[in-house]
Amino acid sequence: MGKNFTVDFVGVGTSRSGTTWIAKCLQEHPEICTPTWKEVHFFDHDHNYKRGLGFYKTFFKNYEDKITGEFCPEYIFEEKALKRIKEDYPDTKILISLRNPIERAFSHFLYVKRKNVGIKDFGELFTEDRRHIIEQSAYYKYLQNIYKYFDKEKVLIVIHDDHKKDAEAFIQNIYSFLGVNNTFVPGSLLREINKSKNLNFKFNWFEKLFSGRLRKKKYFFWRVLIKLLKFFKIADLLNYLRNANSAGDTKEEKEVLLESYKKKLWELYKCDIEKLEILLGRSLNDWKYE
Numbered sequence: 001m002g003k004n005f006t007v008d009f010v011g012v013g014t015s016r017s018g019t020t021w022i023a024k025c026l027q028e029h030p031e032i033c034t035p036t037w038k039e040v041h042f043f044d045h046d047h048n049y050k051r052g053l054g055f056y057k058t059f060f061k062n063y064e065d066k067i068t069g070e071f072c073p074e075y076i077f078e079e080k081a082l083k084r085i086k087e088d089y090p091d092t093k094i095l096i097s098l099r100n101p102i103e104r105a106f107s108h109f110l111y112v113k114r115k116n117v118g119i120k121d122f123g124e125l126f127t128e129d130r131r132h133i134i135e136q137s138a139y140y141k142y143l144q145n146i147y148k149y150f151d152k153e154k155v156l157i158v159i160h161d162d163h164k165k166d167a168e169a170f171i172q173n174i175y176s177f178l179g180v181n182n183t184f185v186p187g188s189l190l191r192e193i194n195k196s197k198n199l200n201f202k203f204n205w206f207e208k209l210f211s212g213r214l215r216k217k218k219y220f221f222w223r224v225l226i227k228l229l230k231f232f233k234i235a236d237l238l239n240y241l242r243n244a245n246s247a248g249d250t251k252e253e254k255e256v257l258l259e260s261y262k263k264k265l266w267e268l269y270k271c272d273i274e275k276l277e278i279l280l281g282r283s284l285n286d287w288k289y290e
Helices: 019-028 053-057 079-088 101-113 122-126 140-149 160-165 167-178 204-211 220-231 235-245 259-280
Strands: 009-013 067-071 093-098 155-159
Touching: 009 019, 009 079, 019 067, 019 093, 019 167, 067 093, 079 140, 093 140, 093 160, 093 167, 101 122, 101 259, 122 259, 140 155, 140 259, 155 160, 155 167, 160 167
Parallel strands: 009 067, 009 093, 093 155
Antiparallel strands: none
16 A cells, blocks of 8 residues: 655755756665656745645656655745745655855856856855845855754755765665665766757747746646646656756856955855854865965
8 A cells, every 4th residue: 555645755945956866866766756847845935835735736647655855955945935844744864965165156156157147257146136145145044044943863964065076875874874776877977967058049938938937927828738747647747858958068167256245246156154163063174264
């Protein structure tokens, strides 16, 4: 007899920290059921959450006899999302990936820049309306919210640097935390996900479609289209297009962050990193800019 639906784990952060690769490795494990695409934005988007847990369940197919979970790196920045996860699935485990804060902020900048949202220079991130991108690398306050709702034994925090040093040991640690066979080797183990490619097309409308921006505005046509596509079971094609849309430009990948900006960010993150070292009980010397 299959199990009743529940959510055994949720990856909540952080963006631009290797979470797409982790989500892919989780999706490939035969004992794990995840949505076809990453970032369903159920717990942080009110218009999705109001549709209820029955709607959320539709993202998970063939979950019987498997552990179930999802990855949305924006959840960590929304306390209401953490609160909802705890209330709806109190026994769920929480997975978090952290990256060198300076590198993460710069990667986030490149990401939004290629989305053509009007940002051209990294210095613009220090303005009030763009500062949230920089603040998302100040992890300590977000982890405090995590521990406000979840016990420490239910939370696994991994460091992106460890993935670069030993990808197999990195994913084995995550598999062990989730209680599945940690000797399984995913096909994506040595594959770089979301590595910039030179694409001649961008589906900006597609990103909006699945981020919920169009659905939030109740575009009836798109809502019907999504249902039809799901009915005809071509979710793999949808996932491919969505991942293609997230790919960048090789020129942007070669950009280098100015030393003056690195120093400015280090002054912002220095105290935060020191508190993180105490909280995590490990050295983060690789993150320090001195």
